[in-house]
Amino acid sequence: MRSFIVLLLAFTVLSGRPVEAHSTGNRLVRVQLSDYREGMKRIQSQSIDVAGVNLDTREADLLVNPTQSEWLSRNGFRFREILEKVDSSAPDTRYQNPTKIESALKQFAAAYPSITKLVSIGKSLQGRDIWAIQITENASKATASKPHVFFNSMHHAREVMTSEVGLDIIDQLLQGYGKDAQITQWLRNYVIDVVPMFNVDGNNLVWTSDSMWRKNARGGYGVDINRNYPFAWNSCRGSSGSRWAQDFRGDSAGSEPETQVMMNFVSNIRPVFSISYHSYSEIVIYPYGCAGQRTETHEVVEKIGKELASKLMKDDGRGTYRAGTAPELLYSVDGGDIDWHYAVAGVIPYVIEVNSTSQGFQPSYAQWRDKTVAGQRAGWKYLLSRMDGASLYGQVRGPSGMGVQNASLEVRSVGGTFKQKVRPAAEGFYTVILNPGQYEISVEAPGLKRSSKVVTVGESRLRTDLSLTNL
Numbered sequence: 112m113r114s115f116i117v118l119l120l121a122f123t124v125l126s127g128r129p130v131e132a133h134s135t136g137n138r139l140v141r142v143q144l145s146d147y148r149e150g151m152k153r154i155q156s157q158s159i160d161v162a163g164v165n166l167d168t169r170e171a172d173l174l175v176n177p178t179q180s181e182w183l184s185r186n187g188f189r190f191r192e193i194l195e196k197v198d199s200s201a202p203d204t205r206y207q208n209p210t211k212i213e214s215a216l217k218q219f220a221a222a223y224p225s226i227t228k229l230v231s232i233g234k235s236l237q238g239r240d241i242w243a244i245q246i247t248e249n250a251s252k253a254t255a256s257k258p259h260v261f262f263n264s265m266h267h268a269r270e271v272m273t274s275e276v277g278l279d280i281i282d283q284l285l286q287g288y289g290k291d292a293q294i295t296q297w298l299r300n301y302v303i304d305v306v307p308m309f310n311v312d313g314n315n316l317v318w319t320s321d322s323m324w325r326k327n328a329r330g331g332y333g334v335d336i337n338r339n340y341p342f343a344w345n346s347c348r349g350s351s352g353s354r355w356a357q358d359f360r361g362d363s364a365g366s367e368p369e370t371q372v373m374m375n376f377v378s379n380i381r382p383v384f385s386i387s388y389h390s391y392s393e394i395v396i397y398p399y400g401c402a403g404q405r406t407e408t409h410e411v412v413e414k415i416g417k418e419l420a421s422k423l424m425k426d427d428g429r430g431t432y433r434a435g436t437a438p439e440l441l442y443s444v445d446g447g448d449i450d451w452h453y454a455v456a457g458v459i460p461y462v463i464e465v466n467s468t469s470q471g472f473q474p475s476y477a478q479w480r481d482k483t484v485a486g487q488r489a490g491w492k493y494l495l496s497r498m499d500g501a502s503l504y505g506q507v508r509g510p511s512g513m514g515v516q517n518a519s520l521e522v523r524s525v526g527g528t529f530k531q532k533v534r535p536a537a538e539g540f541y542t543v544i545l546n547p548g549q550y551e552i553s554v555e556a557p558g559l560k561r562s563s564k565v566v567t568v569g570e571s572r573l574r575t576d577l578s579l580t581n582l
């Protein structure tokens with residue numbers, strides 16, 4: 112046994128590529144959980160790669176190596192094989208790769224120059240550009256007054272359908288502008304940012320070496336970018352410290368260039384809402400990722416999350432997605448993007464896991480691509496229309512009439528418990544999503560006099576500018 116391990120290590124060193132991190136030789140098994148919550152906790156304790164779940168049948172799809180499958184049997188889990196050997200050959204070539212996505216985005220930008228701005232938001236570990244397309248009317252003009260909504264796909268490389276959803280959002284918005292009244296109005300009022308392929312290095316590995324690759328390209332073992340964000344990093348057993356685990360959190364919080372690129376971009380655009388597309392499980396996830404923690408503004412975050420899920424029809428047409436926190440629906444997650452979005456950047460963020468266990472990570476393109484992206488439209492359109500719903504927005508202005516960005520706002524429900532702190536974005540513009548009701552909004556900034564007013568928020572967005580005077 113020991114000589115085998117030595118050989119294995121030697122192979123790892125010599126080939127520069129660890130065998131364990133690859134899925135070749137792994138099996139995909141479907142396990143039936145009598146006690147779902149407890150079962151998932153035990154599975155997570157073994158750093159087993161959970162591919163997806165079916166909440167109706169209480170089944171989880173697991174990618175297991177021989178040791179893990181032996182552990183499952185020994186511990187009384189009932190499972191059956193879905194795939195005896197995971198096919199590590201590349202998925203259907205009609206799915207995107209980094210080169211194709213770049214040229215698709217360049218074509219979109221060239222075809223719709225007045226309503227798009229294509230930007231490389233930074234470089235991946237291996238030096239690939241990570242692209243965002245910003246969609247809005249008069250895209251070349253300064254747009255500080257327009258709030259942003261952000262859609263990103265593919266933190267996890269093997270989740271190839273998610274890039275298709277991103278491309279479809281872009282396609283629908285660009286084609287709809289000037290034809291569809293609702294889309295035209297969204298592009299007039301908002302900036303919609305889309306990153307259709309975030310983990311470009313990982314996706315390259317999906318095509319060149321392992322179709323089940325999930326992480327980035329760090330060192331041959333890879334870091335799970337979606338466990339690497341520096342908010343609550345490594346705080347609740349929601350990630351692994353082992354480099355070979357599929358949810359390896361990285362050697363330190365925010366260690367990965369991709370994580371940094373995303374944080375910089377989100378800090379710059381300060382979106383009101385974001386959706387991070389993943390696959391699979393047919394669920395909508397909102398923060399926080401650690402058990403027992405609820406967002407400070409859960410009355411808004413959870414209500415919208417449930418509404419969002421209710422718009423998304425399941426692949427089999429029977430019912431809609433479910434919504435909840437990661438520990439409610441799956442398992443604990445720490446260092447995930449949505450927690451950072453919410454707690455640090457003030458975004459209302461969601462994860463959507465598209466497709467069911469019947470489709471898996473790489474569904475038949477011909478059968479499922481168009482159907483999946485069409486089904487997702489009701490979700491992202493709902494969030495855009497929610498921008499038009501109950502909310503306050505406006506500008507914080509100083510004594511000179513100029514916008515004040517370093518102000519702090521606090522919104523409290525009159526006679527209720529709701530309270531939210533808001534930091535304005537560029538030039539003092541702010542947006543705060545609320546439930547209808549009466550609120551007191553107060554604002555302060557260094558060296559200026561605190562002021563407040565009471566407003567009644569109905570079913571649509573209400574412009575409320577706030578003026579600060581000298582002390």
Ligand SMILES: [Zn+2]
Pocket residue numbers: 266267270389390
């Ligand atoms: Zn994922």
